[in-house]
Amino acid sequence: MSAMTWIFWRQYRAQAAIAGTLLAALAALLVITGVQVASQWHSALAACTASHSCGNLSSTLFLGSHAVGFLVIMTLGVPAVVGMLLGAPLLAQEFEAGTSQFAWTQSITRRRWLAAKAGWLLLAAAAVGGVVSGLVTWWSGPDNALQANAFDPGRFDIMGIAPVGYAVFAAALGITAGALLRRTLPAIGLTLAGFIAIRSVIYILVRPHFLTPVTSYFPLGSGFSPAGSGWQLASGFVGASGQPISTPQSTSGQVISGPGVSIPVSSLPAPCQAAAGNGPFTRATYHAVVSCAQAHGIRGYVTYQPASRYWAFQGIETGIFVLLAAVLIAVTFVVISRRDA
Amino acid sequence: MTWLVWRQYRLQAAAAAVLLAGFAAVMVVSGLQMASQWHSMLGSCTSGGGQSSCAEMPLGNAIGHDFEVLSVIVPAILGIFLGAPLVASEIENGTNQYAWTQTVTRTRWLTIKAGWLLLAAAVWGGAVAALVTWWSGPRNALYGDAFQPNYFDVQGIVPVGYAVFATSLGIAAGALLRRTVAAIAVVLGVFIGLRLVIDDLVRQHFMPAVTSYMGFLSTPGTLARSWVLATGIAGPNGRPLPQNPGGGDTFNGVPVASLPHACQELITQVSRQATIAGDRCLDAAGYRLYDTYQPANRYWAFQGIETGVFVALAAVLLAVTYTVVRRRDA
Numbered sequence: 001m002s003a004m005t006w007i008f009w010r011q012y013r014a015q016a017a018i019a020g021t022l023l024a025a026l027a028a029l030l031v032i033t034g035v036q037v038a039s040q041w042h043s044a045l046a047a048c049t050a051s052h053s054c055g056n057l058s059s060t061l062f063l064g065s066h067a068v069g070f071l072v073i074m075t076l077g078v079p080a081v082v083g084m085l086l087g088a089p090l091l092a093q094e095f096e097a098g099t100s101q102f103a104w105t106q107s108i109t110r111r112r113w114l115a116a117k118a119g120w121l122l123l124a125a126a127a128v129g130g131v132v133s134g135l136v137t138w139w140s141g142p143d144n145a146l147q148a149n150a151f152d153p154g155r156f157d158i159m160g161i162a163p164v165g166y167a168v169f170a171a172a173l174g175i176t177a178g179a180l181l182r183r184t185l186p187a188i189g190l191t192l193a194g195f196i197a198i199r200s201v202i203y204i205l206v207r208p209h210f211l212t213p214v215t216s217y218f219p220l221g222s223g224f225s226p227a228g229s230g231w232q233l234a235s236g237f238v239g240a241s242g243q244p245i246s247t248p249q250s251t252s253g254q255v256i257s258g259p260g261v262s263i264p265v266s267s268l269p270a271p272c273q274a275a276a277g278n279g280p281f282t283r284a285t286y287h288a289v290v291s292c293a294q295a296h297g298i299r300g301y302v303t304y305q306p307a308s309r310y311w312a313f314q315g316i317e318t319g320i321f322v323l324l325a326a327v328l329i330a331v332t333f334v335v336i337s338r339r340d341a
Numbered sequence: 342m343t344w345l346v347w348r349q350y351r352l353q354a355a356a357a358a359v360l361l362a363g364f365a366a367v368m369v370v371s372g373l374q375m376a377s378q379w380h381s382m383l384g385s386c387t388s389g390g391g392q393s394s395c396a397e398m399p400l401g402n403a404i405g406h407d408f409e410v411l412s413v414i415v416p417a418i419l420g421i422f423l424g425a426p427l428v429a430s431e432i433e434n435g436t437n438q439y440a441w442t443q444t445v446t447r448t449r450w451l452t453i454k455a456g457w458l459l460l461a462a463a464v465w466g467g468a469v470a471a472l473v474t475w476w477s478g479p480r481n482a483l484y485g486d487a488f489q490p491n492y493f494d495v496q497g498i499v500p501v502g503y504a505v506f507a508t509s510l511g512i513a514a515g516a517l518l519r520r521t522v523a524a525i526a527v528v529l530g531v532f533i534g535l536r537l538v539i540d541d542l543v544r545q546h547f548m549p550a551v552t553s554y555m556g557f558l559s560t561p562g563t564l565a566r567s568w569v570l571a572t573g574i575a576g577p578n579g580r581p582l583p584q585n586p587g588g589g590d591t592f593n594g595v596p597v598a599s600l601p602h603a604c605q606e607l608i609t610q611v612s613r614q615a616t617i618a619g620d621r622c623l624d625a626a627g628y629r630l631y632d633t634y635q636p637a638n639r640y641w642a643f644q645g646i647e648t649g650v651f652v653a654l655a656a657v658l659l660a661v662t663y664t665v666v667r668r669r670d671a
């Protein structure tokens with residue numbers, strides 16, 4: 001074991017012991033309840049196949065318990081905690097305690113000192129993120145099959161490889177904040193705020209555009225939902241030249257509904273509104289309105305990211321955060337090499 | 342002493358004020374939009390299909406909703422940044438040795454520091470809660486879910502109790518552990534753990550829940566705004582029948598197989614006549630539907646109890662801190 005590795009271990013063995021204990025407790029809880037969820041899922045599948053009622057299983061079956069389900073959602077915060085409690089103090093606490101002055105006047109160069117400390121910490125962050133995500137991904141298997149929502153924001157963020165990227169990024173952000181601010185508490189604050197801000201910007205504004213979304217059209221009165229765990233981004237109605245038609249949500253008049261979507265008659269061209277007549281639809285007026293709208297080229301649309309792109313999106317998201325982490329680490333190297341001892 | 346606290350914390354105070362102003366700006370803009378959307382909806386959807394057709398409509402924009410959800414972590418942040426360093430960072434820097442050898446006694450030193458910071462935490466937590474409560478007004482009216490977990494926790498007066506508790510927890514952890522980062526970890530772990538336990542296990546028992554029974558053919562009474570804890574079917578002896586969360590053939594959550602044989606066939610048919618006949622059959626056999634719930638008019642009582650629990654815990658933590666600080670060698 002090299003001298004720096006030994007120092008890192010001496011400085012962080014208490015944290016390592018606590019993190020190991022917490023991970024073991026989480027693993028025990030998720031493995032025990034995960035086996036229960038899997039058997040609940042298999043017996044429900046068998047029961048509904050026998051009675052041919054699997055179609056509405058997603059609305060009648062609740063897998064697991066609320067408390068464990070909530071704990072699984074809370075793993076969303078694990079990368080932030082890693083960045084705040086492990087990343088931010090890495091350099092800031094050395095500056096605060098003055099121990100950096102001692103370390104920097106030994107035979108080991110600052111670069112090697114930083115490379116060893118940051119390297120081990122980033123590795124530990126990736127391991128924590130990976131173990132938690134692995135457990136959550138396995139635990140959520142039946143729920144993903146039942147709800148088909150693994151691609152949705154919030155679920156996407158706690159499974160697969162993305163949490164590894166978040167953890168590495170959060171740790172790097174903490175290290176950089178500590179190097180720049182030299183104070184632990186402000187570095188923790190910057191880590192928390194920066195992590196939440198960048199994660200929000202990416203998931204709200206950037207992620208929907210990683211790959212060009214697919215748009216499917218369907219005739220009035222029917223509907224469309226993406227196959228499997230697709231991620232639906234938008235839906236609505238367009239006219240013949242593709243111009244969007246506004247569909248006010250609050251209308252008291254007649255409405256042409258399909259599964260999940262509806263368009264009020266008052267949004268249709270005047271001739272179609274005339275065909276609807278007054279009062280509730282009869283079968284004849286309904287068909288007249290629908291064929292009139294179709295003759296005007298009006299159709300519904302759903303814009304979505306297909307389920308087959310799930311792993312491509314996981315890869316892109318992870319790549320972005322690992323890249324951001326690399327930039328932050330490069331900044332830290334520059335700051336540390338220029339700093340007066 | 343008050344001047345000293347201000348000098349030590351003016352940077353944090355400025356940062357907190359800027360963050361609060363940003364939060365307020367987003368919530369006020371989003372809240373005004375939502376209120377006007379709500380008023381235009383009220384005009385049209387109530388005249389069309391009644392209140393029920395409104396309840397399926399989305400209300401409010403995504404950013405306002407994200408901020409509402411995020412506000413649940415505000416007390417933890419106050420505990421981390423105001424509470425944990427209060428004693429711990431003084432001990433880490435050795436400044437407590439200077440402070441404790443002046444004319445001001447340790448008790449007075451702690452009282453004034455902790456007093457001002459707890460006040461600041463309560464005001465900050467209260468301001469965020471007031472904004473979220475005002476923002477949620479139309480949603481509470483539309484969905485009637487202010488009593489449900491997660492909504493209950495960010496509105497009214499409970500966030501003030503959480504803020505005072507989390508800050509006291511940070512102060513006590515810092516005094517005991519003498520290390521800021523360790524105290525921060527304790528705040529995160531204990532605050533989240535305790536909130537989960539009270540939220541999931543304790544809150545529903547603050548007052549005995551009300552159970553109301555009704556026949557299968559009666560029009561269901563409305564439990565709007567109440568916190569429904571359980572619903573299902575009670576047998577002729579008045580006891581709830583065990584439910585089957587595993588899917589399969591169920592009727593109001595109860596496996597069809599545990600209902601009387603004579604009624605089973607009627608229940609599983611889909612025609613309207615058979616459904617009514619099935620309801621009659623169960624009625625005649627003495628089965629009843631039940632709802633177990635906390636009535637809506639207990640909302641403020643529950644807010645008061647929950648706040649009281651957390652303020653009492655905060656008082657205990659502060660008492661511990663006084664003992665620790667008094668006995669500690671300078």
